[in-house]
Amino acid sequence: MGKDTLKVARWEFLQNVRSKMFLILTIAIPILIVVVGFVPNFLAGWGEGQHLTLYVVDRAGVYSQLNKTLEGVEGKNFSLEKASIPVEQLKERALGKEIDGYFILEEPLKQYQSTPIRIFSNLDDNEGLIAAGKTLSRVTGQLVASRVLAGEGYNPDEIFSLTRGVQFTPVKLETDDRSFGEVFLPFGVAIMIVMSSMFSGSMVMTGIVQEKKNRIVEIVLSSISPLDMMAGKLIGFALLGMLQIGLWGVVGAISLTQIAGVPLGGVGFFQILYYFLYFVLGYLMIAALYALLGASSRDLQSSGQSRGIFVILPLFPIYFSAAIINNPEALWVKLVSYIPIFTPTMMLMRSGFGGVPVWEILVSLLVLAVFVYFTLRLATKVFRVGMLMYGKDMSLGEILHWAKS
């Protein structure tokens, strides 16, 4: 009995892990996420994010002081380099875009309080130069002022510290100090769970409908019981779904930590455990519903039509994620969490946005488990009969009839 289940599970897993559909879904989705998530940032940052190197022709002997002052400036898009070649050569190289640009500092420095310092460059990207110029004017302005004052007998260091601008740093106000990992991981996982259970579930259904259509189901059912067949399929595709989530998880974690530089910290054992349970139960629920649909449908078209509703339902909470973020404690949010078809998505999102008490997690898991148990029983009964009912769709009445039998 159990042996046959595992044989079916092994077969389904090995056959489908090599299938085009699985490969496409598993590989395409992370690529899509990465492309949608990172490429716009990358592109947006392309122009101003480019780092410039500007050469300084230092005829006033201020380079080292200027550079030292600049070290303390955050977020600058350039660095300075002392020019060691004649100005003519610098000009040539700037024209040839071999260097980003250069400028000349001459005595008396005082002249720069009325004349601008010109940065010679042949770059197309003016914005970068303008940003660099702003920073330079501020820093150099301080330098010039301190030099001038020092010439009149003041201590330059004292003056420098006095003339330093007061800085403002934006500090984002947050209700608590939870990490990105704690907030967005459940949200990401919620979406992954729903997507993976839907992919795996629809693969269960496609498989069932095809086997029903080409009658291989007769060979299988003449060897093992319908229960073993269905259980094997559900387990096989559960493993496939877990592999998929695993792959996505690894890609997601690497992208977040390595590319986007976001720490994941703060994910504990209990959190991983209930993610896992929500996945397994959520998957079983959707897969059982899909199996029921597949077994009661004549072909893929007709199962596709009735499938529409199941595709939308578990996704429903995601559309309302903004409302849930704003008020994770709202009564309707809590109530909807206990409607089994929404439970995995809702609870994972809530645990991300608002923090959910442990008892709610446990109760929702229990409600979900009970629902899954009855869905599986119903699916098994319909499966038994539906798998051999060819050429027509089962009506709802028939499904209920077999469910009661």
Next chain:
Amino acid sequence: MVKQMAILETEGIEKTFGSKKVVDGVSFQVSEGALFGLLGPNGAGKTTTIRMIMGIIEPDKGSVYFRGEKRGDGAKKDIGYLPEERGLYDEAKVLDVLEYLGSLKGMSRSSARKDAMDWLDRMDLSEHRDVKIKELSKGMAQKVQFIASILHSPELAILDEPFAGLDPVNQELFKSVVLELKEDGMTILLSSHRMNMVEELCDKIFMVHEGREVLSGELPLIKEGFGKDLVNLRYSGDPSTLRDVFGERISEVELNHGSGSFYIEKGFSPDQFIRELPEGIEVTELSVKKPPLHDIFVSTVRGDSNG
């Protein structure tokens, strides 16, 4: 002859789909080592009967016994089954499919693989073992499915229309393999609407029509019991004189342009027939045979026979 034990027995099995009674009280026994023919036109209830035997569906009434005991799920492993509707995992490779289906019947994967290779050899398919099912021709796929049904050397193999869709060469191949399996002691239940095939292979038959038994027993006895012999004739002369002379003693007469066939009543011997031939009829060829199963079936169903 020693009475052999019935390996399979159905006892008054019935199945109704909607308002249609598809199988209506079918009872038969298949003795061990027999090649048993389940016959009947399309839609007679053969496949439904087989599905009930296989436990794919349960009878509304009646029972199926395997080796004298009510057939449970356990018996599924001892029975091989070639369904009428052909289909295999299109995307999977031949050898993988056979290994899997063999393992579902309780074989270890390695022995399923090994035996499958031998069978693929026997069926001229060894070069195709790593080919995907969908790339096979229809006949090849049918061979693979046939192998799947007998790979685990079941005690009983149920073959539903095994010859359908095969070219003559492969039909001969299948026939010889079926006979070989019988030689090796496998009990075979062969279901077909093609009477000539069943006639060539089976020693016992069970004929159904509209869900009910119409005829059953040992093939020679059935033919004997039909009560008529078939005469095939080549002649010259006026055929109407034949009808005048023999009248009621010949039936189902078909005569045209120098050849013809008809049935003669039992007891009316070929010798007597020749002596009574009317003048002007010259017979150039004459054969008297037991009737083909097809004719027995047709006349039984029409109800114009006492068989």
